[in-house]
Amino acid sequence: MIRTKEDFKEQYSQQLHQMFGRSIELCDEREKYEALVRLVRIIGGEINQENELSDRDGKKVYYFSMEFLIGRLLENYLINLGIRDAVSEGLAEMGSSLESICECEADPGLGNGGLGRLAACFMDSIAALNINGDGMGLRYRFGLFKQKIENGYQVELPDAWMDDGHPWGRKRASDSIIVKFGGKVEREYKDGEMEYHYVGYDCVKAVPYDVPLIGFGGKTVNTLHLWDAQPVHDNIDMDAFNRGEYSEAMKDKCDIQAITSILYPNDNNGIGRKLRLKQEYFLVAAGIGHIIRDFKSRYGNNAWNDFPNKVAIHINDTHPTMCIPELMRVLMDDEGLEWDEAWDITTRTISFTNHTVLPEALEKWDIAHFSELLPRIYMIIEEINRRWEDSIPQGMDQDMYVVKRHTSVLWDGEIRMANLSVIGSYSVNGVSALHSDILTNSVFKDFYTINPEKFNNKTNGISHRRFMIQSNPSLTNLINEYIGTDWQSDFNQIEKLKMYEDDLEFLNKLINAKRENKIRIAKYIKKHMDIDVDPDSVFDVQVKRMHAYKRQILNGFKILNLYNILKENPEYPINNYTFIIAGKAAQGYAFAKSSIKFINSLADMVNSDPVVNKRMKVVFIENFCVSNAQLIYPAADISEQISTAGKEASGTGNMKFMINGAVTLGTMDGANVEINDLVGPDNISIFGYSSDETENFYRYGGYNAVQKCNQDPRLQKMLGQLVDGTFADSGCNFWDIYDSLLKQNDEYFVLGDFDSYFNAWLELDRAYSDRMKWGKMSLANIANSAFFSSDRTIREYADDIWGL
Numbered sequence: 168m169i170r171t172k173e174d175f176k177e178q179y180s181q182q183l184h185q186m187f188g189r190s191i192e193l194c195d196e197r198e199k200y201e202a203l204v205r206l207v208r209i210i211g212g213e214i215n216q217e218n219e220l221s222d223r224d225g226k227k228v229y230y231f232s233m234e235f236l237i238g239r240l241l242e243n244y245l246i247n248l249g250i251r252d253a254v255s256e257g258l259a260e261m262g263s264s265l266e267s268i269c270e271c272e273a274d275p276g277l278g279n280g281g282l283g284r285l286a287a288c289f290m291d292s293i294a295a296l297n298i299n300g301d302g303m304g305l306r307y308r309f310g311l312f313k314q315k316i317e318n319g320y321q322v323e324l325p326d327a328w329m330d331d332g333h334p335w336g337r338k339r340a341s342d343s344i345i346v347k348f349g350g351k352v353e354r355e356y357k358d359g360e361m362e363y364h365y366v367g368y369d370c371v372k373a374v375p376y377d378v379p380l381i382g383f384g385g386k387t388v389n390t391l392h393l394w395d396a397q398p399v400h401d402n403i404d405m406d407a408f409n410r411g412e413y414s415e416a417m418k419d420k421c422d423i424q425a426i427t428s429i430l431y432p433n434d435n436n437g438i439g440r441k442l443r444l445k446q447e448y449f450l451v452a453a454g455i456g457h458i459i460r461d462f463k464s465r466y467g468n469n470a471w472n473d474f475p476n477k478v479a480i481h482i483n484d485t486h487p488t489m490c491i492p493e494l495m496r497v498l499m500d501d502e503g504l505e506w507d508e509a510w511d512i513t514t515r516t517i518s519f520t521n522h523t524v525l526p527e528a529l530e531k532w533d534i535a536h537f538s539e540l541l542p543r544i545y546m547i548i549e550e551i552n553r554r555w556e557d558s559i560p561q562g563m564d565q566d567m568y569v570v571k572r573h574t575s576v577l578w579d580g581e582i583r584m585a586n587l588s589v590i591g592s593y594s595v596n597g598v599s600a601l602h603s604d605i606l607t608n609s610v611f612k613d614f615y616t617i618n619p620e621k622f623n624n625k626t627n628g629i630s631h632r633r634f635m636i637q638s639n640p641s642l643t644n645l646i647n648e649y650i651g652t653d654w655q656s657d658f659n660q661i662e663k664l665k666m667y668e669d670d671l672e673f674l675n676k677l678i679n680a681k682r683e684n685k686i687r688i689a690k691y692i693k694k695h696m697d698i699d700v701d702p703d704s705v706f707d708v709q710v711k712r713m714h715a716y717k718r719q720i721l722n723g724f725k726i727l728n729l730y731n732i733l734k735e736n737p738e739y740p741i742n743n744y745t746f747i748i749a750g751k752a753a754q755g756y757a758f759a760k761s762s763i764k765f766i767n768s769l770a771d772m773v774n775s776d777p778v779v780n781k782r783m784k785v786v787f788i789e790n791f792c793v794s795n796a797q798l799i800y801p802a803a804d805i806s807e808q809i810s811t812a813g814k815e816a817s818g819t820g821n822m823k824f825m826i827n828g829a830v831t832l833g834t835m836d837g838a839n840v841e842i843n844d845l846v847g848p849d850n851i852s853i854f855g856y857s858s859d860e861t862e863n864f865y866r867y868g869g870y871n872a873v874q875k876c877n878q879d880p881r882l883q884k885m886l887g888q889l890v891d892g893t894f895a896d897s898g899c900n901f902w903d904i905y906d907s908l909l910k911q912n913d914e915y916f917v918l919g920d921f922d923s924y925f926n927a928w929l930e931l932d933r934a935y936s937d938r939m940k941w942g943k944m945s946l947a948n949i950a951n952s953a954f955f956s957s958d959r960t961i962r963e964y965a966d967d968i969w970g971l
Contacts, residue, residue, distance in 0.1 A: 168210060168213065169210065169248075169250050169253060169254075170253075171253060172253040172254075172256045172257035172260070173257075174253070175250065175253050175254050175257040176257045176260065176261060178206060179191075179202065179203065179206055179257065179258075179261075180261075182202040182203075182205055182206050183198070183199070183202045186198070186201065186202050186205065187202070191261050191262065191263060192262065196267055196268060196270075196271050197271050197331060199263060199268050199271075200241070200268050200269075200271035200272060200334075201332075201334050203241065203254070203268060204241060204334040204335060205334065207241065207244050207245070207248070207381075208334075208335070208337075208379060210248060210385075211244075211379040211381050211388045212379075212388075214381070214385060214386070214387070214388045215379075215388045225299065225477075225971070226299070226476060226477055226478065226479060226969070226970065226971055227299045227300060227301070227477065227478060227479070228293070228298065228299070228300040228301075228479040228480075228481060228965075228969050228971065229300070229301055229302075229303055229454065229458055229478065229479070229480050229481070230286065230289060230290065230293070230300060230301070230302050230303065230481050230483065231302075231303045231304075231450065231451070231454055231480065231481065231482050231483060231487035231490060232282070232283070232286040232302065232303070232304055232483035232484075232486070232487065233282075233283075233304070233305065233430070233431075233446070233447070233450065233483075233484075233486040233487070234277060234278030234279060234280075234282050234283025234286060234304070234430065235277045235278055235283055235286045235287050235290070235302055235304045235391060235393075236275075236277060236278030236279070236280070236283030236284040236286070236287050236793060237275055237277060237278075237287045237290075237378075237391070237793075238274060238275070238287065238633065238792075238793030238794060238797075239269065239272040239273075239274060239793065239794055240272070240335055240378075241268075241269050241272050242265070242269050242637060243632070243633060243637055244379075244381045245265075246383075246632065246636060246637055247295075247381050247382060247383045247384070247385060247632065248381060248385045249384070249385060251265075271331075273328040273329075273330075273331070273333075274328060274792045274793055274794050275310075275328055275333065276307055276309060276310015276311060276326040276328040276430065277304060277305075277306075277307060277310065277393070277430070278311075278430070279311045279430060279431065279712065279751065280711065280712040280750075280751075281711070281712070281817075281818065281819050281820070282483065282484060282522060284629075284793070284819060285483075285627055285629075285819055285957075286302065286304075286483055287630075287633075288628065288629050288630040288633065288819070288957040289957055289960070289961055289964075290302050290380050290389065290391060291380070291382070291383075291630040291632065291633065291957065292628070292630060292956075292957040292958045292960070292961040293380075293382075293389060293961055294380045294381060294382030294383075294387045294388065294389045295382040295383040295384065295387070295632070295656075295958060296382070296958060296961055296962065296965070297382065297386055297387045298387075298389075298961070298965055298971055299389070299971075300389055301380075301389050301390045301391065301392060302380070302389075302390070302391040302392065303392050303394075303450065303453075303454035303457075303487075304391060304392070304393050304394070304450070305393060305394055305395075305427050305430075305446060305449070305450050306336065306376050306393035306394060306395040306427055307427055307428065307429060307430045308329060308424070308427060308428045308429075309325040309326050309327060309328075309428055309429050310326035310328055310429070310430055311326065311429070311430040311431060311751065312324060312325065312326055312429075312751070312754065313325065313326040313327075313790055314751050314789050314790040314791070315789060315790070316763070316767060316787060316789045318897075318898070319763070319764045319767035319768050319771065319897055319899070320760070320763070320764050320767075321751070321752055321760050321763045321764075323754055333376075335378045335379065336376035336377065336378050336393060337376065337377050337378075338374065338375075338376050339374070339375045339376070339377055340374055342375050342457065343372050343373060343374045343375070344372075344373040344394075344452065344453045344456035344457060344460075345370050345371070345372060345373070345399065345456075346370070346371045346372075346373050346448070346449050346452040346453060346456075347365065347368040347369070347370055347371075347452075348368060348369050348371065348445065348448070348540055348541070349367070349368050349369050349539070349540060349542075350365060350366055350367035350368030350369070350542065351365075351366060351367055351542055352364070352365055352366075352542050352543050352546060353366055363500060363543065363546070365500070365542075365543050370399045371396050371397075371398070371399070371423050371426065371449065372396070372397045372398065372399045373394045373395070373396065373397075373449060373452070373453035373456075374394065374395045374397050375392045375393065375394055375395075375453070375457070376392075376393045376394075376395060377390050377391070377392055377393075378390070378391040378393060379391075383632050383655070383656060384656060392453075392454070392457065394427070394449065394450060394453040394454070395427050396423050396424055396425075396426035396427040396449060397423065397424070398419065398420050398423050401420070402419075402420075403416045403417055403420065404416040404417075404418075404419070425442060426442070426445050426446055426449050427446070427449070431443070431753065432446075433753075433754045433755045434755070435755040437536070440532075440533075440536065441536060441540065444532060444536070444537065444540060444541075445540065447486050447487065447488075447489060448489050448493075448540075448541055448544070450486075450487060451487055451489040451490050451493045452489075452493055454487075454490070455480075455490060455493045455494055455497060456497070458478060458480070459497055459501075459502075462474060462477065462478060465477075468502075471498065471502065471504060471508070471512060472512075474512050474516060475512060475515035475516045478516055479516065479518065479968075479969040479970065479971070480494070480516050480517045480518070481517075481518050481519075481520070481964075481968075481969070482517065482518070482519050482520070482588065482592070483520055483522075484520065484521065484522045484523070485521075485529065485530040485584040485585050485588055486530070488519075488530070488584040488585075488587050488588045488591075489541075489544060490517055491513060491517055491551070491587060491588070491590075491591030491592070492544045492547040492548050492551065492587075492591075493544065494509075494512075494513045494516065494517070495509050495510065495513055495547050495551075496543055496544065496547055498512060498513070500543070506550070513591060514591060514592070514593055515593055516593075517591060517592045517593070518592050518593060518594035518595075518596075518968050518969070519588040519589065519591075519592040519594065519595050519596075520595075520596050520597075520598065520625070521585065521588070521595065521596070521597055521598075521606060521610075521611075521816075522598060522816050522817075523816055524602065524605050524606070524609070524610050524813070524814065524816065525716070525814065529583070529584070529585040529610075530583075530584040530585065531581040531582065531583050531584065532581060532582045532584070533580065533581060533582075534577065534580050534581060534582060535580075537582055545582075548576060548577070548582060548587065549577065551576060551587065551590060551591065552575055552576040552577045555574070555575070555576065555590050556571055556575060559571065559574070559617065560617060563613075563616065563617075565613065570613050573612070573613045574586055574589075574590075574613050574614055574617075576590065585610075585611075586614075589611060589614045589621070590614075592621070593621065594621060594623065594967075594968045595611070595614075595621050595622050595623075596622070596623045596624060596625045596968065597622075597624050597625075597816065597817075598624075598625065598626060598627045598816050598817040598838075599624070599626050599627065599816060599817035599818075599837050599838045599840065599841065600624055600626060600840060600841060601813075601835075601836065601837060601840045601858060602624075602815075602816040602817055602837060603622070603623070603624035605813060605858070606622065607619075607622050609862075623967060623968070625960055625963050625964055625967075625968070626817065626838060626841060626954070626955075626960065627817040627818075627819050627822070627838060627955075627957075627960060628819075628822065628954075628955050628956050628957035628958070628959055628960035628961075629819050629822045629823055629826070629955060629956070629957055630956075630957050631655075631658050631661075631826055631952075631956050632655070633797075634797065634800055634823045634826060634827070635826050635827060636655055637797065638796075638797035638798075638800060638801055638827070639680075639684060639800075639801035639827055641680035641681075641683045641684060641801070642677075642680045642681075642684075642801065642827065642828065642949075645673075645676055645677065645680050646661070646664065649663075649664070649667060649673060650663040650664060658952075658953050658956040658958060658959075659953045659956075660953075661949065661950060661952060661953050662950055662951070662953055663950075664946060664949060664950040665946075665947075665950045665951075667946065668943055668946055668947070668950075669943075671939065673946075674939055674942035674943065674946065675942070677828065677942055677945060677946060678938065678941075678942050678945075681801075681802070681804070681828060681945070682702055682703070684798075684801035684802040684827075685702035685703075685706055685802045686702045687798055687801075687802065688706075688747075688798045688799060688801075688802040689701075689702050691795065691798055692747075692786055692788070695788070695789075696786060696788070696789075698774060698784060698786055699784075700745045700784050700786065701743060701745065701784075703743070704742065704743040704744050704745045704783075704784075705742045705743065705744050705745070705804050705805065705932070705935055706745050706747060706802050706803050706804045706805070707744055707745070707746050707747070707803075707804065707805040707807065707928075708746075708747045708748075708799060708802075708803040708804075708805065708806060708807060708824070708829070709722050709747075709748050709749075709750075709807035709809070710747070710748065710749040710750060710788070710791055710796065710799055710820060711750050711818075711820050712750050712751060712752075713750045713751060713752040713753075713756070713759035713760075713762055713763060714756075714759055715758055715759070715762075715907070715914065715915050716810055716811045716814040716815070716915050717750075717809075717810050717815070718809050718810060718811060718915055718917055718920075719748060719750070719762050719766060720762055720765070720904060720908075720917055721809055721917045721920065721921065721924060722746075722748065722807055722809060723762070723765055723766055723769055724882075724885055724917065724921055725921075725924060725925055725928060726746055726769055726773070726783075726785055727769060727885050727888065728881050728885060728925060729741075729744075729783065730769075730772070730773055730776075730779055730783075731881070731884060731885070733778070733779045733782050733783070734776075734778070734779060737778050737779070737781070737782065739782075741782075741929075741932050742932055742935055742936060743781075743782050743783065744782070744783040744784070745783070745784050745786065746783065746784070746785045746786065747786050747788060747799065747803075748766050748785075748786070748787050748788070749787065749788040749789070749791035749795075749799070750763075750791050751790075751791060757903070758903060758904075758907065761901060761903050761904060762904070763787070764897070764899055764901075765889075765894075765901050765904060766785070766787050767787050767897070768894045768897035768899060769785055769894075770784075770785035770786065770787055771896065771897055772893075772894065772896070772897075773785045796823070800820075800823045800824055800827050800829075801827045803824050803827065803829040804829060804830065804935065804941075805829060805830055805832050805928075805931055806820075806821060806824030806825065806829040806830065806831045806832065806833070807832055807833070808820070808821045808824075808831050808832065808833030808834070808836070808837075808839050809832065809833055809834060809855075809920075809924065810833075810834060810836050810837065811834070811836070811856075811861060811915040811916055811920075812834045812835055812836040812855060812856055812857055812858040812860070812861050813836060813858030813861050813862055814836065814861075814915070815836045815837035815839075816837060817837045817838045818836075818837040818838050818839070819838075821833065821837070821838055821839060821842060822838065822842075822952070822955040825842060825846075825948045825949070825952050825955065826948075826949060826952040826955065827949070828945035828946070828948055828949050829945070829948065830850065830851065830852070830931060830934075830941075830944050830945065830948060831843075831846075831851045831852070831948075832851075832852045832854070832924075832927060832928060832931055833851070833852075833853060833854075834853070834854065834855040834856075834920070835853055835855075835857055835858065836858065838955070839851075839853070841954065841955075842948075842955075845951040845952075845954060846947050846948055846951050847947070849944070849947075850943075850944045850947040850948060850951075851948075852927040852928070852930055852931050853927065854920065854923040854924045854926070854927035855916070855919075855920035855923050855924060856916055856919060856920060861916060864916070870912065870913070870916065870919060871912070872908055872909055872912045872913035872918050872919070873909055873912075875913070875918040875919050875921075876908075876909065876918055879918075879921070879922060881921075882918055882921060886905060886908065886909065889901040889902070889904055889905045890902055890905050
């Protein structure tokens with residue numbers, strides 16, 4: 168172990184010589200980085216050995232997720248081990264820099280947005296709380312994509328994050344699992360029992376690359392198993408190769424490797440849908456295979472009744488839903504259990520988190536395509552559905568046909584994965600109080616009527632270690648100065664800051680810490696976008712996945728309206744502003760891509776205007792990822808959380824802004840509701856329709872977008888500007904946005920919420936003008952943020968769901 172900088176210098180020098188045969192002076196930055204990673208891995212291995220020798224024979228949780236947006240790990244792990252300062256000082260004495268070495272690390276392309284970052288925060292807290300738990304994910308070679316903005320448009324490039332290797336991931340070829348696709352199932356009636364034989368299938372080898380998960384305090388090291396798709400035998404078609412058909416000769420290998428090449432391949436066509444289905448089953452089959460093998464090695468071949476007491480499997484949204492039929496398949500076909508026993512084990516082992524109420528996000532698969540690719544899994548789903556329909560209690564308030572329509576897994580030629588998740592899990596949770604209410608009162612209402620005991624809420628949380636301690640050293644040092652360091656391991660102690668709400672010295676230091684972070688992101692913006700922004704302006708920030716319901720267009724309309732005001736009156740009495748927006752649009756989502764173009768066109772118009780650009784700037788930060796997020800969150804003054812009420816399950820960006828002292832401008836949606844309850848109405852700005860109002864509009868009508876437009880001259884002008892050539896310099900009119908708001912009656916109530924939104928924003932502007940008032944508001948958000956630690960969330964999962 169490393170306790171002092173002298174310990175570090177000695178051990179690090181040994182690593183450099185062992186790996187590269189030379190001293191630090193002769194090593195390049197990449198070599199220094201790889202040696203430091205290896206040293207941290209060795210320390211993690213020592214901790215793991217100690218854990219193996221201690222009693223870790225209790226229940227273990229396996230967290231399945233299609234995404235793990237883990238970010239860079241090196242500095243985070245140095246913090247968790249308590250040796251960052253020793254390493255930094257030691258490197259400085261050796262003539263190097265920890266900061267420059269950390270810059271060698273690429274952001275792993277293992278996720279996209281909130282779902283993947285939540286999974287990463289959860290794994291961080293599981294390790295920090297000394298819980299025995301591993302993650303199951305895929306090792307995407309090219310991630311989602313690397314976003315590039317060209318002429319205002321999003322361009323998708325391969326995210327080649329592993330070009331220089333990924334030294335955190337250790338290949339475990341001997342732990343590979345064989346995954347089977349296609350083929351057919353033959354039935355044989357033998358000795359009074361029906362047997363199923365899966366034949367004619369294609370095999371793919373799932374190879375795990377294990378990444379250590381080092382918990383804060385250095386007491387626990389868990390594992391993130393990232394599965395890579397490889398051929399069982401590394402062959403090529405020699406006949407095709409000798410004919411000069413080189414691509415054809417490598418086709419089978421390329422088809423297999425495609426399974427783990429890209430996160431969320433475009434599914435606007437049948438080939439893309441098939442690849443997505445392959446990805447999901449590949450993850451599930453590899454993960455379940457690993458769990459079963461580990462269980463049998465520990466407890467033998469006949470301890471299945473004890474399986475739910477030793478194993479908890481949690482599925483993060485519907486992507487890993489096939490854990491349910493796959494565990495059934497293994498227990499019945501491979502281990503010889505009867506249906507009833509296998510079903511009892513499965514439904515006492517698997518729990519499910521739902522993350523969305525959007526119908527298009529509740530996964531469905533075409534039965535014909537699914538049954539062709541996964542014939543045995545489909546047979547099991549078919550039987551699960553038959554037994555479920557037979558079990559629906561008679562005498563419910565609704566007609567039996569309606570209940571089946573809402574709850575059946577198989578319906579209208581499709582497999583409904585959310586319904587399968589509910590039926591096959593012992594626990595179903597939402598991720599905010601409002602979201603969980605919507606699930607039980609609407610989305611899963613009939614399920615809740617039948618099995619209310621299954622449903623519960625677990626409001627999301629974030630890792631304060633990643634998004635405050637690591638991301639915001641200025642604020643961290645200030646907090647340490649006033650309340651000590653115990654809050655780093657027990658975030659509930661952050662509430663001690665409340666005693667300084669009237670301390671002018673503290674509030675001034677808090678405001679100055681924010682300014683340091685604004686200077687830091689201003690340098691990043693200048694370097695990467697060549698835009699000068701004023702760190703003394705208000706930083707108004709919206710960073711999240713691009714989607715119509717997240718309403719980047721509403722934010723754009725606020726900026727456009729302000730532009731129009733300042734063009735007429737450059738002395739309009741508001742503060743100066745820097746508007747920062749970032750986020751990726753899915754490859755096949757045309758409206759989201761058009762929204763990016765609109766924001767960038769708006770930015771070009773504002774930033775090039777010699778009058779307006781003295782009062783405001785607009786910046787779209789390309790390729791939003793964990794690393795630049797760690798610069799953005801600490802710099803924000805205003806946190807834009809403006810989704811249509813009832814559409815955002817929770818959000819976690821709102822929490823990351825909150826713990827860094829930003830004030831929320833938002834709707835009563837997702838976790839904004841709980842933020843409002845915690846900080847009080849004086850420390851947040853809420854606007855817009857409620858979720859009940861938007862639901863009534865969807866259900867009963869009564870919303871008229873054209874009427875909203877005609878009643879507000881500002882809206883009339885801005886809608887005209889979308890199509891009248893105002894943005895001609897950017898080479899684009901925005902008829903698609905115009906039509907979505909007027910011809911399609913503004914599905915997400917951008918026009919209906921605009922007036923309330925702009926007025927709420929003006930209220931925050933007035934508050935910001937009073938320096939001490941704003942400092943108090945910022946402090947209130949920080950001091951009341953303990954509830955949103957992922958440590959709290961994971962304790963609730965462990966106690967209430969996993970039984971750990």
